[in-house]
Amino acid sequence: MWRGLWSLVARAARGPRSPRPCMRQGSGVPGASSGATIFALSSGQGRCGIAVIRTSGPASGHALRSLTAPRDLPPARSACLRLLSHPRSGEPLDRALVLWFPGPQSFTGEDCAEFHVHGGPAVVSGVLQALGSVPGLRPAEAGEFTRRAFAHGKLSLTEVEGLADLIHAETEAQRRQALRQLDGELGHLCHGWAKTLTKALAHVEAYIDFGEDDNLEEGVLERANSEVRELELALGAHLRDARRGQRLRSGAHVVVAGPPNAGKSSLVNLLSRKPVSIVSPEPGTTRDVLETPVDLAGFPALLSDTAGLREGAGPVEQEGVRRARERLEQADLILAVLDASELASPSSCNFLDTVVAPTVAGSPSGDSQRLLLLLNKSDLLPPGGLDPSPNLPPHLLLSCLTGEGLDGLLEALRKELAEVCGDPSTGPPLLTRARHQHHLQGCLDALGHYAKTRDLALAAEALRLARGHLARITGGGGTEEILDVIFRDFCVGK
Ligand SMILES: Nc1nc2c(ncn2[C@@H]2O[C@H](COP(=O)(O)OP(=O)(O)OP(=O)(O)O)[C@@H](O)[C@H]2O)c(=O)[nH]1
Ligand SMILES: [K+]
Numbered sequence: 001m002w003r004g005l006w007s008l009v010a011r012a013a014r015g016p017r018s019p020r021p022c023m024r025q026g027s028g029v030p031g032a033s034s035g036a037t038i039f040a041l042s043s044g045q046g047r048c049g050i051a052v053i054r055t056s057g058p059a060s061g062h063a064l065r066s067l068t069a070p071r072d073l074p075p076a077r078s079a080c081l082r083l084l085s086h087p088r089s090g091e092p093l094d095r096a097l098v099l100w101f102p103g104p105q106s107f108t109g110e111d112c113a114e115f116h117v118h119g120g121p122a123v124v125s126g127v128l129q130a131l132g133s134v135p136g137l138r139p140a141e142a143g144e145f146t147r148r149a150f151a152h153g154k155l156s157l158t159e160v161e162g163l164a165d166l167i168h169a170e171t172e173a174q175r176r177q178a179l180r181q182l183d184g185e186l187g188h189l190c191h192g193w194a195k196t197l198t199k200a201l202a203h204v205e206a207y208i209d210f211g212e213d214d215n216l217e218e219g220v221l222e223r224a225n226s227e228v229r230e231l232e233l234a235l236g237a238h239l240r241d242a243r244r245g246q247r248l249r250s251g252a253h254v255v256v257a258g259p260p261n262a263g264k265s266s267l268v269n270l271l272s273r274k275p276v277s278i279v280s281p282e283p284g285t286t287r288d289v290l291e292t293p294v295d296l297a298g299f300p301a302l303l304s305d306t307a308g309l310r311e312g313a314g315p316v317e318q319e320g321v322r323r324a325r326e327r328l329e330q331a332d333l334i335l336a337v338l339d340a341s342e343l344a345s346p347s348s349c350n351f352l353d354t355v356v357a358p359t360v361a362g363s364p365s366g367d368s369q370r371l372l373l374l375l376n377k378s379d380l381l382p383p384g385g386l387d388p389s390p391n392l393p394p395h396l397l398l399s400c401l402t403g404e405g406l407d408g409l410l411e412a413l414r415k416e417l418a419e420v421c422g423d424p425s426t427g428p429p430l431l432t433r434a435r436h437q438h439h440l441q442g443c444l445d446a447l448g449h450y451a452k453t454r455d456l457a458l459a460a461e462a463l464r465l466a467r468g469h470l471a472r473i474t475g476g477g478g479t480e481e482i483l484d485v486i487f488r489d490f491c492v493g494k
């Protein structure tokens, strides 16, 4: 072992650190720590069985004592039944469960109190008013509880984002993904990468400091280079996946297309379980693009119905066809619908040649568009079924009229959307935000500089820059504006 390296590893590992606020043990006495005490209704608005109102900040204990009788603090973290009354008028407000969470062992890291009251609007507004009359208390702003948790090191930035996503999750896949991010998986991945960079940086710095020294181990720089190269590969693979996580957050674009009267609108209504589009026997019924958010087999999707593709119709329909083609280009997944009993018609053949065949040919895997070919109106086929046509790509038979084939379609959709959005049950942690992608790209760019430069001081600087980008994914370290954008996703009370 050669001297110096381990102190360098330690020095590099320390890196820049944000100072941790010094935490006061919960005493329930206001004033000892700075900052206002905030309060808000944390459960949903409107009449409900139980509503949860909470506070965070140094005056929490004082507020709890002011509203309850007897006026002492309940034991930490256990629910107690108390009569709540207005601290000024003494007017009884409700009989409620109250909880006391002395900091730092609380969600925000500060002293917190919770009031579980009966969920009538008058009770809730009465308790909120009573809290507002306690000195040092003010209503919370959107996301302020979580922002305080972040400020006190209770949550990393990616965990905060996971929490926001969990609150907004509407499908099973979104919930799984959000929970994984809240559990810190993406953060751990970034920490692992940052550790690799720290090691490589220590090697480079050792070389700078002891390069001429006989005691320096052979091949120190080569080792750093190979570590960086491996990291570049890992980051590159993750970046190629980046669109997936974002689709999982905001919904994949699924576009239903096909010739007129194939049953596209019937399919949209079937999948969204509501009459979104007009269905009629008249070809050319749908003109505009109709968009509806749906849960498709557990994945979030934005489902678009489009005009039937054909040439030579009137000007309004032609505009519809133009919009349909434009929307097709933006699709992550195309549901190509044909009338199974009309496969030989000119419009079917044209659609197969101009849309289906090129897309199928272009997407063996990777990030290109995906397509499911659906032969609808299977109920109209003769008992023998479909004429075996040699050139038809893989397809599913379906009847929107009878519902036959719907289960198979949903299973196929689940597989396709797991490809498009990434599978949150099995895959690696996804990059759900453009912010993650930006910093990962920044890190990769810096590693590119590292590889190119022959100057060791510049190489070390590039590694520090790369590590800074990784740190900003989990720790922020950026500007207040970035934090504002992230916390804007939260509602008041969270
Ligand atoms: N027999 C049968 N008829 C169907 C089926 N699906 C849809 N239809 C009928 O086919 C006709 C056209 O259906 P739409 O859903 O309007 O078809 P579309 O592709 O949206 O038509 P355009 O918007 O005009 O391009 C309607 O009369 C539907 O009732 C099916 O599975 N079987
Ligand atoms: K129609």
Ligand SMILES: [Mg+2]
Pocket: 264, 265, 266, 277, 278, 279, 285, 286, 305, 306, 308
């Ligand atoms: Mg239609």
